[in-house]
Structure formats: structure tokens, C-alpha cells
Amino acid sequence: MSERLGVRKTYKLYIGGAFPRSESGRSYEVSTVDGRFLANAAQASRKDVRDAVVAARKAQPGWAKATAYNRGQVLYRVAEMLEGRRDQFVAELGDSGAADPESEVDGAIDRWVWYAGWADKVTAVLGAVNPVAGPYFDFSLPEPTGVVGVIAPQRSALLGLVSVVAPVIATGNTCVVVAATDRPLPAITLAEVLATSDLPGGVVNLLTGSAAELAPWLAAHADVNALDLAGVEPEAAVDLERAAAQTVKRVLPAPAAEPDWTADPGTSRLSRFLELKTVWHPMGV
């Protein structure tokens, strides 16, 4: 009996809830660390970046308007879907050279659960009622910054990716993510998880290709409000930060080296992509 010939997957981009190829028609070869061919991934272009930003902007008001309870449930649903695909991710992470694929998948699932629980607590923890010296009711509450451009970590293809995407969307931002250049396949499989988790299309948009080629377009895009440079080398970050200054983007700088994503995430990534709004109203009869 001959062995059954497998059906391979075409790895494409994830924009606005759909899986298009790059408009440029380009692809690039992705291999295991020891050189075994894995796939021809889509190599996104400047135009794909723009399309992704349009999709993210379109999705942002609706996602921000969803109740925090609803956003929390959607993020939890992502954890559920990821759990169900555990074996697939373990295999893909093994191919991408992860040291301990099983615990990385565990960590990624748990990270979604952590941020799912934050969605309806951020306002109470970071907001305030302010005792101003006068007859006014005065309160401050965090709101999402808007559209965030994320350059995903280059080594940790799943846990690192989840650790930067989940805090951005938990609070109502939408994002355009450039996946790890050499390890893009778990990101696209994660997009399949997102697409089946009740996450509205456009909330997360995932591009594969050369981060070095795509990041400058994202950094300079006038309709992007913030940047996370998690996956950028510090030397390359200088020009990106400079470009970001043109529209006063909020920038989470590039780390000196890729952090240990298994550490306690805290709230610093959550609060980085929030704006604080203060509202005054007189009190009287």
C-alpha cells in the first residue's frame, strides 16, 4: 500500500479577515533551520501594508465599541481555538527551530487567557475619578490609541507573536503585524485561529515577508497611530523611530535583545497603546 500523498497548505497573508496573496505576486522560500523546504510564503509589499492599514482603520471603531466583556470573550475564544490546534503548532514550531515547542504553545495559549481577563479590568485599574478643587465631576479613562503597527519578534514565532498582539487588541486597538521574516508560518496558522474565533476581520492583519522592507512603510504611514518595534534590531530602529516622529506616533522601542517571553508580562504592553481621556462636568442643581 502506497503512503498517502499529503495536501499542502498555501501560506498567504491575512488582511481584513481574508487570506489574499501578496498583490505583488511575490513569494519567498521558507525552510527549516537545517535547510528542508517548508513552503513558499507570500512576500508582502508596500501596497499590502497600505491595504492592511486601511483594513485595520476600518475595523477599529467597531472593535473599540465592542463591550469589554465581549472583547474578553473573543480573546478567550482564541485561546480555545489555539488549544484545539496544539499539535499543528507544536509541529510548525519544531520546524521553525523552537527549543521547546510544547511549552511555547502552552505559554501562547495561557497568554491569550491572561489578556482576555484584562479586557474588562483596564479601565478600573488605569482610570480614576479625580478630586479636583471645585464643583466638578472629573474622571479619566483609558481608550485605545487606534491602529498599531507591530513588528513581531524574530525568534519566538508564536509565544513572542502572541505576547505582542494580544495586549494591543485586548483594549480595542487594531493592528498590522509583520511576522518574523524567517519564521512566518506559525503566524499564518495563528491567523487561521483568529479567523475562526469571532474576532472581527481587520482587527489583526498579518503580513509575511521582509520585516526590513515593510517596517519603514508602516513607520511612516500617517494613519498608523503607534508602533511596537519588538522584532527590530536596535540599529535599524533609529530610522523607524525618526519616521514615526512625523506624525508623533507612540513608539515601544526595540529591545536590546529579544526578551524572555515566558516572563510575567505585567501590564506595560497594555498601557503603552492606550490614551487617557479626562472628562469634566460641573456639579449643581
Place this chain on the structure above:
Amino acid sequence: MADWEYAPAPESRAIGRLRESYGMFVDGEFSGGDGGTLKTVNPADEEVLAEVAVAGEADVDRAVAAARRAYETTWGPMPGRDRAKYLFRIARIVQERSRELAVLETLDNGKPIKESRDVDVPLAAAHFFYHAGWADKLAYAIPGRPDPRPLGVAGQVIPWNFPLLMAAWKLAPALAAGNTVVLKPAETTPLTALVLAEICQQADLPPGVVNVLPGAGATGAALVRHPGIDKVAFTGSTEVGREIQRTLAGTGKRLTLELGGKAANVIFDDAPLDQAVEGIVNGIFFNQGHVCCAGSRLLVQESVYDEVIAKLQRRLGTLRMGDPLDKNTDLGAINSAEQLARVRELSDIGEAEGAHRWSPACPIPERGYWFPPTVFTDVTQSSRIARDEVFGPVLAVLTFRTPAEAVEKANNTPYGLSAGVWTEKGSRILWMSRQLRAGVVWSNTFNKFDPTSPFGGYKESGFGREGGRQGLEAYLDV
């Protein structure tokens, strides 16, 4: 129009204790600077008030070194409760010398004495008093961060519109969090910051904790790019803010920016119109419109447009422009010849672009920098006066029909510092305040400030907050 005669009620200039010359303040002492001197001018009569030392690059080096030394040897290791007591002392001395500070501020800036006396100086004292209490309670400031650390030496650059108040906004949280500071006041308004330095001396603040370097853009640029600085805080134009963000790119230094604005003040047809008109006047003519959060775009619902404009024009006819030291003065002088030129230029452009220009009959003093309260109607969204920050007493009026249109127009700007909403309907206020992309929303009020209340912008109006628990985060390593 009622012609209200008032007897002159000038505050005494002598109370300001103006001196012929002022030094810069480094390491606890006043001295000359290696950048020469500048003459600061009273914008109300163009008389030179005083000669002020200008800090050059070597002075910036010296000040940063002094701040570093103080951070490492005195201020950094000091228990929070002692830092608190120093800040309480400063708050008290500001209160004790409030009349002097108010007069000096009015002389140097041109703002009416009733504003410096009732707003700038009391709020400056309040900022020190509020932040003093945080110095030994930082463990409670940032959720999940029981042991936040200061950043080190902060370089701070402030504008000329609220010279003392901006110094207080910058110094108080930085010092409470345990940082030391090098502060550059604006070129045209250095005097009250230097008196504040003297107040630090009177409070026995250890040398080097606060350093004040007068100067123009070059001094600020030298400070901002200095390698010995750990944190930069800037309040001023979006153009300069961008440049600072570019300068700091890749350095990993912490930055907070409080930049320009083009706030919409939205009047619904059910608003209490007389109160709303007071709010419109306060929104754009407070401090001659030299306010980054000024309500410079008035959005009026069409059904009450004629009524609002009539009431507004009648009210503007009663505003008194003139001697800033006179306690009856509502509208003072434009801060500098340069700013006056910009206000004139943008107003001329407004007219050229087809908007209708109106000012009340208003005698303009012969000397000094003056611009009458000005209202533009028939303004299109694309007009420069509806898009650019004029930073003067110039109001652009637009109309809307539905709440959705009001939101759309209000948010149609790259800025996002503040906004105003006037309506009697509570649910609409809460809905509007959620829709408006701005850091501060004043509903049925405008231009209110308090140290407990975080202030700062969305979008190109900058990032970071000043005031409140959240404002401390700008000066803590979290």
C-alpha cells in the same frame, strides 16, 4: 452697546520686585551664562524689563553635571518623606510670594493680572502641594509596580504662555518621583522661572536638584540632545515636538510631549446658551488665546447659529483689552512681535480664503503687541484658520446639523488635545465625550485645570499626561 466706564485699577508694578538683571540658576547658585544675555520685554509697552543670562553649551554641560551629582548624592538617596517636605515648602513659598509672582508674570507675559493672580499662580502652588504628597507614596502610584524608580536627570523645555505654571507642571512631578531637573524657560518669559529658582533656594532645596537655564531654541536643543539627560519633557509646538522626537530616536530615552491643539467647542441647540457663550469666550479668549487647548473651532448647531453669534458678538463688545496690570482687563497683550505677526498672517489668510472677519469696536493701545478678539464666520473645514493652530484670540465658527456631523468635524484634525461639549442632555454628553478623540473633554465648561486631573493629548497633540496619578508615570521607570 453699553459703554461701561471703569476707573483704572492698576496693580502696583513695584510688587513684582523687578530687577535689572537675572542670572541663570545652576547647582544652587545664580550666575552669568556663556551664551551672552537676552533682553526680556513687556509686550504691553515694548519696554525692556530686564537683562537675562543666556545659557550656552558649556552651561548646559555644567547644569546637567550638577543635576546628575544631586541625583546621585542627595535627591536620589533621600527618603520620599523628606522630598515631600521640600515640595510642600516650595508650595508654601509660592503662596507667600503669590502677588509678586502674579505681577512679574503679567509684566513679562502680557496676560491680564486677574488671570495670573487667580489662575496661574494659585495653580502653580497647587501643583507643588499635590505632588509633594506623592513623594513618599510612589508605591501606590502605578498598579502592579510596588517599587517604581526615578529615571535620573530630566531635561524640560516649556513655553511662554503659562511660564510659571508650566514650570510647576514640569518640576513638581519630576521632583516628587525623585528625579533632578534642568529646566529651560521660554526665551520671551524667563523671569518667573528664575524667581521660582530663588524660591528653591529659600526652601533650602539641595544644590543641583533644580537648574534653570534661560535661552532660546539653541539652548533647548543643546539640552534635549545632551547625552547626560535620561528624560525629556516638552510643551510647545507640534513642529518642535516632532523634531525632539526625531532627535531622541534610538536613544531609548523617555519622552513626553504636550503639543499643539485645534480644539472643537461643540454647542448643541439645547445648551444653556448664555452659559455656553461664556464658555466660548473663556475657551478662546482666555490668555489671549495663547492656550494649546483653546477652543479655537466653534461648532454650532445650525438651529441656534444666529442666536449664538448674536449673543457672542454682544458679549465680546464688553471685553476690555488694555493694560494687563489693570484688574479690570479681560484681554492682555500678545506675547511677542513674532507671535503677533503669526496671528495677523493667519487672520489675513482666513479673510483671503473667504471667511467673514469680525471684531468688536475696541481701542488698541498705541504701543505694545495687540490683537483684538476676532471671530471668523463662514469658515470652511479646509481653511487654514480651521486647521492651523493660531495661538491667538481668533475663533473660527463652523456649523453642524446632527451629532454625528459634529463628531466628524470635531475629529477632523491631526490634533487631539481638548474639546468642549455644551448640551443639557446627560446621555449626549457621555456619548460625545466618548466619540471625541481628545485628551480632555470639558462638558458644559471649558479651560479648567487641576493638579489631580490628568492633562495631555491624543494624536499629534503629543503623548504622556501631566497631573494625577497617571502623570507621575512620565517620571518613573515602569
